[in-house]
Amino acid sequence: AQSVTQLGSHVSVSEGALVLLRCNYSSSVPPYLFWYVQYPNQGLQLLLKYTTGATLVKGINGFEAEFKKSETSFHLTKPSAHMSDAAEYFCAVNPSRYGSGTYKYIFGTGTRLKVLA
């Protein structure tokens, strides 16, 4: 069965430091991959996605992620953390495609990012 693993349920970084949130997936075929961010009491907002093409994907708010097929990973990074980055981050995969063209996600359990002043 397909699954998504996010290593570290809580990550703390200092303001200005590198942010690295890890995501590994298991899928029998290369999936589509996503990172979402969730601020308190809000829904999920898409940060970035990988479907095909370039394996380094740039998203909003200075985040980027690299799809590494050999490592089955899609880690999220940001060179310099900002206080406003404090939120919960979810990695998601779409391992299958419905005939209608829409997709079914499997979400990881999330990583809560804390940014220290």
Added chain:
Amino acid sequence: EAGVVQSPRYKIIEKKQPVAFWCNPISGHNTLYWYRQNLGQGPELLIRYENEEAVDDSQLPKDRFSAERLKGVDSTLKIQPAELGDSAVYLCASSPGQSETQYFGPGTRLLVL
């Protein structure tokens, strides 16, 4: 463009009571999803609609949960009767028919006492 709208934002009920959640997707989005997000977990799909047809409800506990999407626009998710374990955030999302990106609403936080 307006986003996905959900109401109510918060609901507190006693166990065995019924409860309903409402979702208005982004205009023109044919696909609508209901997710449940338990504390400290990622969202889990309950049901997916293509227009007014429920095409994936394999994860919906049908003994107490029901959903409808009349006219292929708004949707309602109902729980009757609610149990303590139903306390969670219920998220609605929508997507255009040919897009892989889902757009989420703010969710309804349910507390069952």
